Amino acid sequence: EADIYQTPRYLVIGTGKKITLECSQTMGHDKMYWYQQDPGMELHLIHYSYGVNSTEKGDLSSESTVSRIRTEHFPLTLESARPSHTSQYLCASSGIQGPGGNTIYFGEGSWLTVV
C-alpha cells in the first residue's frame, strides 16, 4: 500500500484566490508527479520532479507552479484561481530501484472547484 497523501481532498474557492494543494509521501521516492484529470477524461501530466530542487513542466500546459524543497513534499500552487482550473489533481510518486521501482503510486486526489 502506497503512503502518499493529498490535502485538501475537496476545495471550493472563489475566483482570484490563491490556493496550494499539498502532497506528501513517506516512501523516500525521488520522483514525484502532478496529474490533472477533468471529469470523465484521461489523466494528463502537468508537473514532475526528479528530486529536491528539480521541477519540470509536463505534457499538458498548466498555470500552476510546483516546488520541491524536501524529498517528501511536492506542493502545487495556483496564484489566482479561475473556473477553468476546476478539475481533479492527482499527486504521484515513484522510486528508482526495488520492487516498486517502476510503479507509480497515486494519492487519493484533490478535487478543486473554482466558482
Place this chain on the structure above:
Amino acid sequence: AQSVTQLGSHVSVSEGALVLLRCNYSSSVPPYLFWYVQYPNQGLQLLLKYTSAATLVKGINGFEAEFKKSETSFHLTKPSAHMSDAAEYFCAVRGGSQGNLIFGKGTKLSVKP
C-alpha cells in the same frame, strides 16, 4: 512516442460474467504497462503491471492481463464480475525520458445484478 488506446469508453456486464477491457499500446521500446482502477471520488489504485517478466500478469481482486507483443495488446480480464468491480479502469504505458505514465482515456465498467 508511447501511447495507449482503450477500446470502449463504457463496458457493461452482468454479475458473474466475464470482464474484458481492451488496451492496445504503441511503443518503440519494450514497454512497461499498467492497469489502474479508480473508484468514485478516489485516486488511482494499481491493479497490475507488466515489466517484461511473465506475459500473463496476475493482479489484485482477481484481475489479470496478458501481454501480447504480436498484437500490441494488454487486455484486462476477470473470469467473474462482482458488483464491487464497478469503477473506471485506466491502461497506461511508462513513457518518455521523464518516466511518467501515459494514460488511455479510461473504460467505465458497470456491473448489473
